[in-house]
Structure formats: structure tokens, C-alpha cells
Amino acid sequence: MTTAASPNTPAAGPGQMESQAPNDQFEDTKIRIQGLSVGYSDGTESLQDISLDIPANQITVLFGPSGGGKSTLLRTINRLNDLADVVSLEGRVLIDGVDVLDPKLDVIELRRRVGMVFARPVVLPMSIRQNLTYGLELSGEKDPGQFEEAVERSLKASALWEEVYDRLDDPAVSLSGGQQQRLCLARVLALEPDVILLDEPTSGLDPISTGKVESSLQKLKQEYTIVLVPHSVQQAARVADYAAFFLNGQLVEFGMGKELFVHPQDSRTEDYIEGRFG
Amino acid sequence: MRPIGWSEVIITALIKVAGYSAIIFVTLIFTFLLREGAPTLFEVPLEALAQTRWYPIEDYYGILPLIGGSLIVTFGAALFAVPLGIATAVYIAEIAPRWAREILKPLVEILGGLPSVMLGFIGILIIVPFVREALDIPTGLTAFTGALILGGMAIPTIVSVSEDALDAVPKTYRDASLAMGATPWQTIWRVTLPAARSGVLTGVMLGVGRAIGETMTVMMVTGNAPVLPTGLRSLFSPVRTMTATIAAEMGEVANGSVHYHVLFFIGIVLFLISLIVNLTAASVVFKQRKRSERILS
Numbered sequence: 001m002t003t004a005a006s007p008n009t010p011a012a013g014p015g016q017m018e019s020q021a022p023n024d025q026f027e028d029t030k031i032r033i034q035g036l037s038v039g040y041s042d043g044t045e046s047l048q049d050i051s052l053d054i055p056a057n058q059i060t061v062l063f064g065p066s067g068g069g070k071s072t073l074l075r076t077i078n079r080l081n082d083l084a085d086v087v088s089l090e091g092r093v094l095i096d097g098v099d100v101l102d103p104k105l106d107v108i109e110l111r112r113r114v115g116m117v118f119a120r121p122v123v124l125p126m127s128i129r130q131n132l133t134y135g136l137e138l139s140g141e142k143d144p145g146q147f148e149e150a151v152e153r154s155l156k157a158s159a160l161w162e163e164v165y166d167r168l169d170d171p172a173v174s175l176s177g178g179q180q181q182r183l184c185l186a187r188v189l190a191l192e193p194d195v196i197l198l199d200e201p202t203s204g205l206d207p208i209s210t211g212k213v214e215s216s217l218q219k220l221k222q223e224y225t226i227v228l229v230p231h232s233v234q235q236a237a238r239v240a241d242y243a244a245f246f247l248n249g250q251l252v253e254f255g256m257g258k259e260l261f262v263h264p265q266d267s268r269t270e271d272y273i274e275g276r277f278g
Numbered sequence: 279m280r281p282i283g284w285s286e287v288i289i290t291a292l293i294k295v296a297g298y299s300a301i302i303f304v305t306l307i308f309t310f311l312l313r314e315g316a317p318t319l320f321e322v323p324l325e326a327l328a329q330t331r332w333y334p335i336e337d338y339y340g341i342l343p344l345i346g347g348s349l350i351v352t353f354g355a356a357l358f359a360v361p362l363g364i365a366t367a368v369y370i371a372e373i374a375p376r377w378a379r380e381i382l383k384p385l386v387e388i389l390g391g392l393p394s395v396m397l398g399f400i401g402i403l404i405i406v407p408f409v410r411e412a413l414d415i416p417t418g419l420t421a422f423t424g425a426l427i428l429g430g431m432a433i434p435t436i437v438s439v440s441e442d443a444l445d446a447v448p449k450t451y452r453d454a455s456l457a458m459g460a461t462p463w464q465t466i467w468r469v470t471l472p473a474a475r476s477g478v479l480t481g482v483m484l485g486v487g488r489a490i491g492e493t494m495t496v497m498m499v500t501g502n503a504p505v506l507p508t509g510l511r512s513l514f515s516p517v518r519t520m521t522a523t524i525a526a527e528m529g530e531v532a533n534g535s536v537h538y539h540v541l542f543f544i545g546i547v548l549f550l551i552s553l554i555v556n557l558t559a560a561s562v563v564f565k566q567r568k569r570s571e572r573i574l575s
Contacts, residue, residue, distance in 0.1 A: 080457055108459050108460075122454040124454065135460075138460050139459060187458065191459065
């Protein structure tokens with residue numbers, strides 16, 4: 001518990017970070033990333049030797065200017081990057097101690113446990129209800145009672161139930177942008193994952209919808225481990241329990257949100273937070 | 279404000295003329311078809327037209343076997359061209375690696391440009407003997423052979439149009455589905471294909487439309503026997519389609535005779551059938567488009 005509060009400065013060197021990993025940084029580490037490097041086929045190396053422990057039941061924010069590798073990290077955790085032109089992949093990503101980069105791992109099972117919400121709301125071309133039950137149907141669930149239960153539970157958790165409970169069979173595209181994004185969150189929750197990855201989930205939303213999404217995240221963290229790429233530094237500061245600053249594929253600084261945004265250890269972090277570049 | 283120059287006026291007028299002339303020509307063709315075909319209704323009683331015997335020399339003008347022939351060949355063609363065409367489109371758009379895709383797509387489009395008489399040629403020389411020997415039937419000139427070749431002609435159209443539609447489905451849909459633990463196949467079947475439905479349907483209708491109107495190949499390979507197809511067995515016996523009848527007999531018919539008028543009447547029937555197919559397709563696509571406009575707005 002002592003190390004969690006103390007500011008951690010991996011900027012000193014990736015090697016050092018790696019050697020720290022075995023001493024448990026958190027009581028309950030959900031995702032442990034060790035020496036992860038990802039390179040794309042166009043020669044750009046998107047992540048360079050990242051080591052990072054993500055605690056359970058907290059909101060961990062990955063922030064920094066675009067092109068820093070935040071999305072790549074998210075997409076590597078649920079193996080969605082399998083589809084991209086990744087030519088080199090090194091290091092390990094452990095979820096509950098299991099290496100998810102293992103080629104023999106059941107990717108489908110992994111993606112059910114690690115849900116993801118994208119920057120732009122992508123509702124599938126079906127009704128609201130079908131959007132929510134799609135994942136369950138795919139996993140082989142057939143009991144209609146289970147579907148009903150999952151629809152109501154997930155809509156309530158994402159603060160959408162009040163707005164749509166009387167029109168679940170309408171096409172999902174008839175919802176507003178903010179509602180669609182909360183539906184995407186609900187769709188992930190319906191599967192009862194362990195981890196939720198959010199890639200700029202509120203970048204297209206108005207402040208009121210953004211507020212709704214953020215407050216539902218605060219409730220959800222009691223049950224889920226949340227990793228969020230925010231669309232602004234302000235949002236990062238608002239929601240972060242822990243925050244990691246990424247710059248050009250490197251992890252510059254990682255620490256508790258309250259510490260990092262008030263007293264950043266690295267001058268680059270400070271410059272970014274203060275808005276001197278970005 | 280600058281005064282509108284003469285060139286502007288002339289160009290506008292030219293474009294207008296071009297636009298209207300398309301409408302005028304279609305109207306003229308249809309009027310001609312009606313003028314030449316309509317007298318049939320006065321010369322031959324409807325009961326006689328709805329007979330199963332087509333033997334114009336002895337004044338038997340039953341057109342049912344011809345309609346039946348067209349339908350069985352088209353239906354047979356659609357039966358295997360539609361699944362195969364859509365499957366090929368899915369393979370090219372969703373599964374094939376990029377290099378295979380860049381070879382396959384132009385190849386399919388070249389296939390679509392093959393002159394139909396060449397396909398008839400291949401049909402007569404290769405497929406007809408093959409069908410005769412493989413199925414052990416008296417002749418290989420059957421509705422089944424015609425359906426095979428027509429299907430082959432419809433496939434490139436179906437593949438090309440469907441592939442464009444699948445390609446236009448946003449990548450984010452696939453990501454979202456995969457991220458929820460769907461397999462690639464579940465994603466194709468449950469998300470990508472439904473999202474591309476209107477384009478796929480347009481492709482199918484264009485392909486089937488081509489099959490209905492096709493003349494040369496069916497004339498060459500279906501045997502041209504005007505016998506009403508009555509069951510599955512007739513799929514493997516010779517038939518004659520409406521288009522083949524018109525093409526084969528128009529050349530030697532006396533201008534203005536009853537036979538001549540009946541041939542035009544068949545043309546009207548053919549026209550109506552294609553019109554119904556097109557309207558059905560258009561209404562489905564139109565509904566879809568309104569929905570997609572909602573998505574975009």
C-alpha cells in the first residue's frame with residue numbers, strides 16, 4: 001500500500017520500471033504490462049518498452065498527445081490489434097496473471113472479459129434490445145429471462161434505462177449521440193466483463209452527456225477495472241484514480257491522479273498538463 | 279451581377295435535350311411495343327394464349343411454355359448464382375488478403391464483360407456434353423444447362439456490386455462486433471451483411487435481371503423445345519424461353535401477321551416481368567436508403 005501513494009517515475013528508464021514490476025505495486029493488480037513494444041508495418045514503433053501495473057476497481061487514465069500509443073495499448077490488451085498491420089510485438093500483458101498475448105489464448109473469450117467502448121458510438125444496425133443481447137447470443141446464451149435481466153441491468157448501470165425503457169425495440173440509430181454512446185457502454189456491461197477499455201468515449205458528446213458517462217463510470221469502478229483514454233487533460237484530471245502520461249510511444253510518468261495532476265514529477269508531463277504543448 | 283453568357287444558355291439547353299431525349303426514347307420504344315403487340319388481344323382469344331401448346335404454323339399460340347421456360351431457367355440460375363455470388367463477394371471483401379483481393383476484383387469484372395455468345399460457345403462445347411454424360415440423359419441441351427451458364431453470367435454482377443456494398447460498411451462496425459467477442463464469421467453474418475443489405479440486394483437484382491433478359495446463350499444451350507415445365511424433371515429436359523422465341527422467330531415471320539403480333543405481345547410480357555422485378559428491388563432499396571439517411575443525419 002505504501003508504494004501506491006508514492007509517485008512513481010519510470011521516466012528514469014524502462015529497465016528500472018521492469019525491475020520494479022515484481023514487487024507488487026498494488027494490493028490487487030488487474031493488468032500487468034511488462035516490457036511491451038509494438039511496431040507497425042509502416043516502420044513506426046507505436047509503443048516502446050512499456051511497463052505498467054493497472055489496479056483493479058480503479059479508473060486508470062492513459063493520456064497524452066495523439067500518436068502517443070494510448071489506443072495501441074488499449075487495442076493490444078483486448079487483442080483487437082491482431083487485425084492491424086502489427087509486425088513486431090514484444091513483452092507481456094498479464095490479466096489476472098494470464099498472458100493474453102499468448103497465440104494459443106482464446107481471443108473470443110478474452111474479448112468477452114475485456115469490453116471496449118470506441119471514440120465514436122458504433123451502434124449496430126439493429127434494435128436497442130438486440131444491440132444489448134447481441135454479445136450474449138454470441139456467447140451461446142438462450143434463456144430469454146437472462147436477456148431481459150441483462151438488458152435492464154446494463155441500461156440502468158449506464159444511466160440510460162430511464163430514457164429508453166419504453167422503446168427497446170426501436171432501431172438503435174434513432175437515439176441521440178450521447179444515448180448511443182451510453183448504449184455502447186451498456187452493450188459492453190451486458191456481457192459482465194472484468195475490464196472495460198474506453199477509447200475517448202466522450203469525444204463526440206456534449207457536456208451534459210459527457211457528465212452522465214463520467215458519473216456512471218464512477219459507479220461502475222466498484223465492480224469493474226476501468227482503463228480510459230480521455231479526450232482532454234481536463235477529463236483526465238476529473239476521472240483519474242491513477243494516470244499514465246504517454247508521449248511518442250513512451251510511458252513518461254505514472255502515478256495517482258491526485259498527485260500527478262497537481263505535482264507532476266517530469267517536466268514534460270508538467271508542460272503538457274499546463275498546456276504548453278499538445 | 280454578371281450577365282449570363284450565351285455559352286451558358288447553349289450548354290444548359292443541350293443538357294436538357296439530352297435528359298429529355300432519354301425519356302422520349304423509352305416512351306417511344308414502349309409505344310412501339312404496345313402498338314405492335316396489342317392487336318394480339320383482338321386476334322387471339324386470351325384462353326388460346328393461356329394454352330400450353332406453342333405451334334404458330336398451325337395457329338397454336340399458347341405462351342405458357344415460354345413463360346415457364348424463362349422462369350425455370352432464371353429461377354435455376356438465381357438459385358445457385360445468388361449464394362455463390364454473395365459468398366464470393368464476402369470472401370473478396372472480408373477474408374481475402376489484400377494481394378488476392380487486388381487480383382480477384384478486376385478478374386471478376388473482366389468476367390462480367392465477356393460477350394454472351396462466347397459463354398454459349400463454351401456451353402455447347404463443354405457443359406452440354408458434360409451434363410449429358412454426367413446425368414445420363416438423352417440430351418445435354420436442358421433448362422439446367424441454361425441455368426448453369428446464366429448463373430455464371432449473373433455471378434460477376436452480383437459479386438461486383440455486393441463487394442462494393444460490403445466494402446462501404448464502416449470498419450468500426452466490425453471492430454465493435456469483434457470487441458464484443460464475436461468470431462469473424464459471426465461478425466460477417468450478423469453485422470456486416472445486414473449493414474450492406476441494400477447494396478447486396480441491388481447486386482442480386484441486377485444479376486437476376488440480366489439472366490431474365492439474356493437471349494443468345496439460352497438459345498444456344500436450352501434446346502428450344504416449347505414444352506411447359508411441370509416439375510423438377512423438366513429442369514433436365516429442353517425448354518424454350520421468351521427471349522429465345524422472339525430472337526429465333528422474328529426473322530422469318532410475315533410483317534403484320536398474327537404470329538408477328540404475338541411475338542411482340544411476348545415482348546410486352548417480358549417487359550412487365552422485368553418491370554416488376556425492378557420495382558420490387560427499388561422499393562426495398564428505397565426503404566433502406568431512407569433508413570441510411572437517418573443514420574447519417
